[in-house]
Amino acid sequence: MITILDCYTDEPAGLGVPPYLGTYPRYIAGFFGKVNYITIDDLRFLKYYHLNDGKKEVSHKTNIKIYNLTRNILRIKEILDGTTKLIVILGVHTPGKYLSALPGTLEEVSELIKDMNCEKVLTGPVVFGTQLEGGKFFERNDLKVFDKVKDFNFKYSEIKGHAIKGAEIVKQISRNRIIEIETGHGCSRNKGCSFCTEPLKNKLEFREKEDILREIKAFYELGCKNFRLGKQSDFYLYPKVVELLKDIRKTFSGIEVLHIDNVNPASVVSDKGKEITEAIVRYCTEGNIAAFGVESFDPVVMEENNLNCTAEQAFEAIKVLNKYGAERGSSGMPRFLPGINILFGLKGESKKTHSENMKWFSKVLEEGLLLRRINIRQVSIFEGTQLYNECGDKFIKKNKRHYWKWRNEIRQKIDLPMLQRLVPAGTVIKKNIAEIYDGNTTFCRQIGTYPLIVGVKGRLELGEDYDLKITGHMLRSVTGVVEND
Numbered sequence: 001m002i003t004i005l006d007c008y009t010d011e012p013a014g015l016g017v018p019p020y021l022g023t024y025p026r027y028i029a030g031f032f033g034k035v036n037y038i039t040i041d042d043l044r045f046l047k048y049y050h051l052n053d054g055k056k057e058v059s060h061k062t063n064i065k066i067y068n069l070t071r072n073i074l075r076i077k078e079i080l081d082g083t084t085k086l087i088v089i090l091g092v093h094t095p096g097k098y099l100s101a102l103p104g105t106l107e108e109v110s111e112l113i114k115d116m117n118c119e120k121v122l123t124g125p126v127v128f129g130t131q132l133e134g135g136k137f138f139e140r141n142d143l144k145v146f147d148k149v150k151d152f153n154f155k156y157s158e159i160k161g162h163a164i165k166g167a168e169i170v171k172q173i174s175r176n177r178i179i180e181i182e183t184g185h186g187c188s189r190n191k192g193c194s195f196c197t198e199p200l201k202n203k204l205e206f207r208e209k210e211d212i213l214r215e216i217k218a219f220y221e222l223g224c225k226n227f228r229l230g231k232q233s234d235f236y237l238y239p240k241v242v243e244l245l246k247d248i249r250k251t252f253s254g255i256e257v258l259h260i261d262n263v264n265p266a267s268v269v270s271d272k273g274k275e276i277t278e279a280i281v282r283y284c285t286e287g288n289i290a291a292f293g294v295e296s297f298d299p300v301v302m303e304e305n306n307l308n309c310t311a312e313q314a315f316e317a318i319k320v321l322n323k324y325g326a327e328r329g330s331s332g333m334p335r336f337l338p339g340i341n342i343l344f345g346l347k348g349e350s351k352k353t354h355s356e357n358m359k360w361f362s363k364v365l366e367e368g369l370l371l372r373r374i375n376i377r378q379v380s381i382f383e384g385t386q387l388y389n390e391c392g393d394k395f396i397k398k399n400k401r402h403y404w405k406w407r408n409e410i411r412q413k414i415d416l417p418m419l420q421r422l423v424p425a426g427t428v429i430k431k432n433i434a435e436i437y438d439g440n441t442t443f444c445r446q447i448g449t450y451p452l453i454v455g456v457k458g459r460l461e462l463g464e465d466y467d468l469k470i471t472g473h474m475l476r477s478v479t480g481v482v483e484n485d
């Protein structure tokens with residue numbers, strides 16, 4: 001029997017960390033037909049915790065290492081004993097902080113599976129390296145525990161069938177997941193950004209609209225109502241993007257969440273940018289975000305790393321999204337806003353880089369515009385990229401002592417006033433799922449792309465949803481009280 005072990009994936013163009021369900025386990029499940037699906041949480045639970053009745057221990061803080069147990073947890077031993085081939089899916093290229101999951105590292109999974117007596121195949125983004133912490137080279141672990149490292153690299157003509165068959169694995173998953181739907185892969189730019197692995201992995205290609213619709217139908221019929229059209233480098237480039245969105249909403253009227261992910265700001269300010277922005281606002285659900293991979297507003301860094309837009313284009317794109325998407329919807333969140341990604345450690349980075357970033361963020365604030373969030377991380381360095389070949393961690397080493405200060409200044413001077421503008425005290429945000437405990441606080445968030453984290457005093461029932469009234473603002477999250485008590 002074949003067992004898929006999902007250790008979760010996070011790449012520039014694709015997220016498979018719970019609550020997201022990535023494409024890798026689904027396509028591979030579809031390829032093999034009948035499989036068991038288990039998570040690294042299941043294995044950790046079996047190895048390090050007590051497997052009495054499948055219930056997690058009650059602790060002071062929710063243990064996110066074992067939060068995402070599958071329905072198979074109660075027969076995990078039987079599944080492992082009956083496994084003849086284990087497919088391990090792993091690979092983090094864009095590490096983040098995850099509220100309720102912790103992806104596995106190569107070191108960890110090697111230890112967990114070393115005694116299993118079956119064929120072991122390693123796959124996923126790890127084929128190009130993996131690193132769970134920013135600011136480091138990819139993990140160099142010996143792979144002797146694996147029989148094979150394999151890039152399944154299905155063609156879209158093959159995925160068309162695998163994606164539909166593979167949807168079945170949701171039956172083995174207990175937690176409500178957001179299904180990450182692929183629209184295309186590769187990058188439209190001849191020479192990609194210096195740090196990015198996407199151009200190394202794929203040539204630019206898009207899926208057929210009908211194949212995407214058929215895949216969504218398969219999940220929809222299995223009861224999934226939350227989708228992110230997220231596995232692509234620039235959603236605006238999809239050839240029939242307006243028709244795709246219209247057809248999804250028309251065909252699947254019960255969809256609760258329909259969001260997108262990556263967008264190149266240069267596409268938003270292109271000829272078709274306004275029409276696409278309007279269509280996204282119209283057909284997607286509220287709280288939607290376009291993640292702009294700006295990475296730096298410093299012209300030197302932009303040039304040296306071949307980044308995807310100019311600072312002026314990024315600013316214009318922020319204005320376009322605000323014009324069409326800033327209105328607050330009935331969920332309590334604005335309909336469609338930009339999120340900005342900033343990367344530390346790129347080639348050419350200097351103190352001026354931080355002052356350029358602050359200059360443009362301050363301009364956004366001064367002009368009354370909204371950003372949903374600013375993601376700041378240190379670059380991870382992967383073999384084969386321009387960054388790896390030209391300078392490695394030179395700039396990280398040089399500037400690391402400034403990063404805390406730079407990050408903190410953005411958080412204090414930009415994020416905080418932005419959050420106060422985004423969700424003023426008294427705003428009610430609907431349907432937040434209670435996700436984890438930390439002491440006497442429950443952290444909740446809506447289902448969707450980069451949802452806002454709301455901390456509520458007391459222990460709410462995990463997994464239930466609550467309407468929350470905002471009472472205060474932290475640097476990146478907010479506090480609230482239950483409104484529908």
Ligand code: SF4
Binds near residue numbers: 188308
């Ligand atoms: S625009 Fe840059 S970050 Fe985005 S996929 Fe292309 S190379 Fe990667």
